[in-house]
Amino acid sequence: MISNNKKEEASSTRKHVLSRKLDTIFIDLYNIYSFLLRFFKEVFVPPYEFKEIIRQCYEIGYRSLPLISLTGFIMGIVFTNQSRPSLSELGATALLPALISVAIVRALAPLVTALITAGRVGSNIGAEISSMKVTEQIDAMEVSAINPFNYLVVTRVIATTLMIPTLMCYTIFVALMGGFVNIHANELTSFTSYFQQVFDATSFLDIFSSLIKSILFGFTIGMVGCYKGYNASKGTEGVGKAANASVVTSMFLVFIEELLALQIINALRAG
Amino acid sequence: MKHQSPNIDRTKCVISIKGLRKSFDDFHVLRGVDMQLFQGENLVVLGRSGTGKSVLIKIIAGLLKPDSGSVNVLGKEMNHISPRELDALRLKIGFSFQNSALYDSMTVGENLEFPLVRHVENLSQQEVDERVRTVLEAVGLSQTINQMPSQLSGGQRKRIGIARTLILNPDIMLYDEPTAGLDPITSMDINNLINEVQVKFNTSSIIITHDLTCAKATGDRIVMLLDGQFQYQGTFDEVFSSLDERVKSFYDYNFID
Ligand SMILES: Nc1ncnc2c1ncn2[C@@H]1O[C@H](COP(=O)(O)OP(=O)(O)OP(=O)(O)O)[C@@H](O)[C@H]1O
Ligand SMILES: [Mg+2]
Numbered sequence: 327m328i329s330n331n332k333k334e335e336a337s338s339t340r341k342h343v344l345s346r347k348l349d350t351i352f353i354d355l356y357n358i359y360s361f362l363l364r365f366f367k368e369v370f371v372p373p374y375e376f377k378e379i380i381r382q383c384y385e386i387g388y389r390s391l392p393l394i395s396l397t398g399f400i401m402g403i404v405f406t407n408q409s410r411p412s413l414s415e416l417g418a419t420a421l422l423p424a425l426i427s428v429a430i431v432r433a434l435a436p437l438v439t440a441l442i443t444a445g446r447v448g449s450n451i452g453a454e455i456s457s458m459k460v461t462e463q464i465d466a467m468e469v470s471a472i473n474p475f476n477y478l479v480v481t482r483v484i485a486t487t488l489m490i491p492t493l494m495c496y497t498i499f500v501a502l503m504g505g506f507v508n509i510h511a512n513e514l515t516s517f518t519s520y521f522q523q524v525f526d527a528t529s530f531l532d533i534f535s536s537l538i539k540s541i542l543f544g545f546t547i548g549m550v551g552c553y554k555g556y557n558a559s560k561g562t563e564g565v566g567k568a569a570n571a572s573v574v575t576s577m578f579l580v581f582i583e584e585l586l587a588l589q590i591i592n593a594l595r596a597g
Numbered sequence: 598m599k600h601q602s603p604n605i606d607r608t609k610c611v612i613s614i615k616g617l618r619k620s621f622d623d624f625h626v627l628r629g630v631d632m633q634l635f636q637g638e639n640l641v642v643l644g645r646s647g648t649g650k651s652v653l654i655k656i657i658a659g660l661l662k663p664d665s666g667s668v669n670v671l672g673k674e675m676n677h678i679s680p681r682e683l684d685a686l687r688l689k690i691g692f693s694f695q696n697s698a699l700y701d702s703m704t705v706g707e708n709l710e711f712p713l714v715r716h717v718e719n720l721s722q723q724e725v726d727e728r729v730r731t732v733l734e735a736v737g738l739s740q741t742i743n744q745m746p747s748q749l750s751g752g753q754r755k756r757i758g759i760a761r762t763l764i765l766n767p768d769i770m771l772y773d774e775p776t777a778g779l780d781p782i783t784s785m786d787i788n789n790l791i792n793e794v795q796v797k798f799n800t801s802s803i804i805i806t807h808d809l810t811c812a813k814a815t816g817d818r819i820v821m822l823l824d825g826q827f828q829y830q831g832t833f834d835e836v837f838s839s840l841d842e843r844v845k846s847f848y849d850y851n852f853i854d
Contacts, residue, residue: 373715457701466698469658470712470765471684 361553365483368476375481382485386447390493397442398497401434402426402504410512419513423520424527426505431528435497436536437584440543443490444576448551451482452572455555456565464556479556483548490544491537498536535591542587543580550576601817602637602795609636611769611801612657617666619652626652628825629666634769634801639791641804641816643836643847648822650805651695654771657803658692659683671768688716691762691800695773697754699746705757706742709733713764732760735797736790752783759790763798770794770802776811788814809851821847 406426413419455478458464467474502524509515551572558564612634619627626649634640644650655661656668659675668675673686700708709729714720720728733739736756746754755775762770775791776784788811794800804815812819813833820830823843829836837848 454702461696461701462694462698463700465655465660466692466694466700468660469687469690469692470716470762471687472712472715 357557358553361556362549364475365479365549368473369480369484371476373476375477378477378481379484382481383489385450386443386482386485387489387492390443390446390489391496393442393446394439394493394497395500397438398435398500399504401438402430402501402506403508404504405429405434405501406505406508422509422513423505423515423523427502427524427527428532430501430505431498431532431536435501436494436539436543437580439490439494439497439540440547440580441577443486443493443544444547444580445573447486448547448572448576449569451486451548451551452555452558453565453569455479455482455552456558456568459556459558460560460562460564475556479552482552483545486544486548486551487541488544490547491540494536494540531591531594535587535594539584539587542583546579546583547576550579599639599792599814599816602639602792604637604796604799605817606636607638610634611636611671612803613667613669614657615667617653617656617668618664619649619656619661620664625825627656627663630822630825630827632820632827634803637795637799637801638817639795639802639804639815641806641812641819642822642827643807643809643812643819644805644822645807645847649825650822651773653822654692654773654803654805658690658771659687688765689768691759691765691767691770693755693759693762693770693772693775695777697746697751697758699749699754699757699761701746703746704742705733705738705744705746705749708746708757709761709764712761716765728764732763735763735793736760737786752779752787755779755787756790759794763794766798767800770798770800772802772804772806774806774808775804776806776808781810784808784811785814787811791815807847809848 406422409425409429410419410422413422413425455464458478464474464478467477502521506515506517506520509520510517554568554572554575558568610633612632614630614632617627617630618625630653632640642650642653652661656663656675657670659678663676670686671689673682678686699705700711703711706729709732710725713725713728729742730739733742736759738753738756738760741749741753741757746757749757759770759772759775770791772791775787779787791802791804792815795802802815804811806812816833818830819833819836820827821836821844823829823841829839829841829844837844839845
């Protein structure tokens with residue numbers, strides 16, 4: 327808080343070097359950088375709020391299950407159904423299980439899980455922390471010598487970083503089940519032969535890179551929500567803005583990270 | 598009118614502020630505040646909205662940094678205090694927020710436990726419950742222990758906020774507008790609570806308010822915060838015998854009919 331205010335003062339008394347807008351962008355970047363730095367400093371420092379981490383994992387992971395189940399399952403059905411015509415033109419409907427498993431494991435599951443949790447969890451974190459800031463609950467922690475960063479930010483970021491890869495694995499499973507339902511209905515493929523083909527088509531690198539991506543997405547979603555919440559402007563409109571900005575920013579970053587990861591993974595595959 | 602508390606020791610200064618200045622952008626809120634809080638006394642700070650009363654006690658609690666001037670709390674200079682010393686100091690300061698600042702996601706009982714279990718080591722659950730019950734009784738709200746803050750009235754929230762700070766047995770209490778937005782009878786309850794806390798928990802307090810009834814009922818000494826400085830201090834009657842137009846209008850408009 328103190329260092330925060332020092333920064334605020336420094337930024338307010340400082341003359342605008344470039345245009346006002348450009349300056350705020352640089353100040354923002356600096357703040358994000360120091361927020362990240364603070365996270366990595368405090369994540370290793372006790373006290374460890376295990377109870378709160380568990381509670382957040384429950385909130386973020388378990389409570390997202392219904393939405394993820396529904397979306398993942400429908401995604402599996404729809405994607406399979408839409409892919410069928412182009413494959414059947416080539417007379418290659420037998421390749422359907424392999425195709426959908428590659429698409430789901432490599433691309434769809436990590437991305438869809440991240441986008442859905444960015445919407446549900448990111449906005450939640452942004453709104454919760456910003457309303458705590460606006461109603462001085464964060465100050466209240468500070469004056470009772472409890473580190474609010476440790477209690478609020480570290481716990482939530484750890485929870486999203488753990489839970490989003492877990493949810494991603496679950497999404498893969500549910501989406502493949504959706505695909506199976508559709509394929510079984512049309513091609514009468516049996517359960518074992520479907521999953522045999524699915525496993526044959528996916529490599530270790532596929533799963534591994536998706537897990538790494540999901541960990542990155544989870545970290546991003548938690549971090550953005552917390553950052554936007556923690557730096558919300560005073561007043562109730564700050565809460566709405568923080569929630570909104572959390573979703574928009576984290577979705578944007580997820581896509582950027584997806585693109586970068588794609589380049590790296592392709593390089594790995596080629597190499 | 599309040600009877601002067603017998604516990605006041607005017608030779609011991611728990612908070613001492615000299616030449617405190619604070620501004621936001623080009624807006625000078627505090628312009629050279631000098632003040633002392635003595636052991637065991639209730640000091641009321643009166644001032645209009647936006648004069649920087651909240652800013653003042655936030656500086657005392659280390660939530661804001663002063664631009665210049667010295668702030669000494671329980672012998673510690675706030676300008677060069679290490680984070681660890683600041684944490685230790687904050688345990689001796691109870692801060693009752695203007696809007697109570699109860700943790701929304703926790704029940705009343707959990708709100709009270711929250712600082713306790715993090716700062717007092719080796720407490721059994723039984724001892725924690727006992728302490729929670731004691732402070733809840735002190736504020737007269739034992740029945741609310743399992744309720745959420747959203748289920749409480751404004752006056753109840755204020756009391757729980759006070760209870761939450763009492764649970765660590767602070768030496769100094771900082772009340773930010775304890776009676777703002779409450780009806781006269783609830784206000785009087787809060788005033789009595791503040792006086793009880795002063796005696797029972799042996800605290801020195803700063804009470805920030807623009808409610809003259811509260812000032813009269815709780816203040817051993819009163820100061821006016823005018824134009825970013827402390828002016829006119831003394832007992833209630835001494836302050837309001839002043840002929841300063843700003844002080845007089847403060848008094849007059851309080852009892853307008
Ligand atoms: N963090 C901040 N950033 C910028 N300006 C601030 C900040 N905190 C307070 N101020 C300004 O300082 C002035 C004094 O605010 P403060 O909250 O201390 O008033 P107050 O005396 O407590 O009023 P009230 O009786 O309404 O609570 C206000 O004009 C406010 O705009
Ligand atoms: Mg105020």
